[in-house]
Amino acid sequence: MIEYKKKLTIKDMAKALNVSTATISNAFNRPDQLSESLRLRIIEGCQRLGYEGPNAAARSLRTGVSGIVGVLLADSLSYCISDPVASQFLAGLADVLDQRQCNMLLLPGQEEQTSYKSRQMESMVDGYIIYGGLHPSKRFQRLLQQSKPIIAVDVDTTDFITVNIDNQEGAYRSARLALQHRPQKVAIISLRLTPVSSVSWATCDACYASPASVSRSRWLGYMQALQEYNYPLEQLSVVDVPVNTHRNACMAAFMLLSQEERPDVIICMSDRMALGALQVALQQHIAVPNDLKIVGFDGIAESQFTHPTLTTVQQYNELKGQMAGNMFLGLTPRQNVILPTDMLMGETCPEVMS
Template identity: 25%
Template sequence: MTTIYDIAKKTGFSITTVSKVLNNYPDVADKTRKKIMEAVNEMGYFPSSSARTLSTKKSWSIGVVFDEESGMQHPFFNAVIESFRKSVEKNGYDLLFASSKIGNDSKTYLDHFQYRGVDGVVVVSSNMNDPDVEKLMNSDIPSVVIDLDSRGASVVFSDNQYGSELAVDYLFSLGHRKIAHISGHQEGFVGVQRLVGYQNAMKKYNLEIPVQYIVNGGYFTYEGGQKAMNELLSLDERPTAVYVAGDLMALGAIEQIRQKGLEVPKDISIVGFDDIHFAQYTVPALTTIRQDTAQIGKTAANLLIEQISDKKKQYMSIKIPVSLVERKSCRPI
């Protein structure tokens, strides 16, 4: 088995220099780094995780906290974590997913991650009122949050309010005035922000919002969209368009419309939010607000790795732009 000593012998550099390159220390010349990495790849060197942990006093692992109500099944979360994973793996880190219940014992996230000795933590769209998440954010562990309002960590999030305004602007431009909203659950940062954006846009155009026109679709699920759409379809004065706070809910809403013998966009226009992979393949293809999942994941990874390297928590808030993707689920009236 190839060792660090073999790499040093082949390249002519000291063991200390080779170790610095393998552990991503910045104070090594690019030419030196390149030569050492070429030898590493050529000789098939794979460092011992325990040896690396001892030499660097780091676990080379990053904890992941996610919303246990919807889990990691949502395509948006999967896309963000995949981007995050690729970025941190380039820097030598593995991911450790955590639940609030480990084995038969209930443990806080902080307890679990301190026990496992993670170098940092990423929180993906959890409940902003969760005391366990708040406790974790207030700890000394470097952390970054995705789609959650937190004062105890760096935050990366899409421009949810502006995305909602884009959706309403688009529907208004098509002649729609009776625009309803299926919101996400209101204990979450995303659901609240998208609802506020919808309300602001409707106010901008002096459009009335009947109380019945805002329906909570819950945790951004297909079934939640179906149930919420059923409520809107039962109204005496049905909306001509519905802006839905998540694509999975939007797809559920479209199916509910179909089950009632109606068509999208002939009878009701639909706009979603996320631009999940399936959105372009549905019938009709879904007009939606696109989140840049690759940029969100990469930005969050860079922020966290910088904190780990500096051994100091940062408190930054980075808003990632969104855009409207026009497809076939809306029509002018």
């Protein structure tokens, strides 16, 4: 049988150990305020009696600091946790916060409920890390007025300190790599470039109108490369995908590969899109990379688990999380950061030897 304990307070300890509550508190929080011997006696006594240390709610109420960092996500929790890019970011962030004994509170961005309880926890949070997206949600609007520190990641804004990558440069380099093969027919699988809610064909004009900053930057990088190679834009096929899922990737790839003139290059705004395209191509017995080159974006771990492995833009999401965490905690100067990306030379688009 498990033996349960009563909930112990600092008062109980003070009585049991014959000191004041202040001394107990100091023993835990301000070692310089009492003699070493007394501190050890108290710590030992508390351990023996089963007192786990000051109650977090009370401490937080008193000090105004909770040690909890709110992470405002662009999508639902379930999406973010299962998306490799977001989860890598969260892992990096969690590592840093954990080292400093801070905790993470994941806040879904899409909040429809107006119940005040869903906002309750916001009052506990010491500040926010905003991850991705534009966040037109009410929750987001409220945050701005809370006068708490905010770091934004993968958001194109001047309202906060941001941690970003150079999306345009990365996209440009990946597209150039594909275009070096002098393809006949280029296709792009884009993410949330247009406001549609299903996988659909897009025109270049529509794409320019997109407000989603990350996608737009990548799009501009692609355009830059296409222009450099004088690729006729009217020949370009673009399928836009509203949500970065494998299913959508397959659908997009299927649409592209069923065209009368089949693309020999597919440039993708994410590795998930690229992996979907790869799978569909292989199922259709299209030789990759011989008859079809594919480049991705992100450098997720899974991109190197396939055969052939994916050629993609490696971004360092874990590092991104660590940087955001360190900045939030003030361990790193609070200033805008643009992290580098690298080309990850996989097998789906080899380099052209010249």
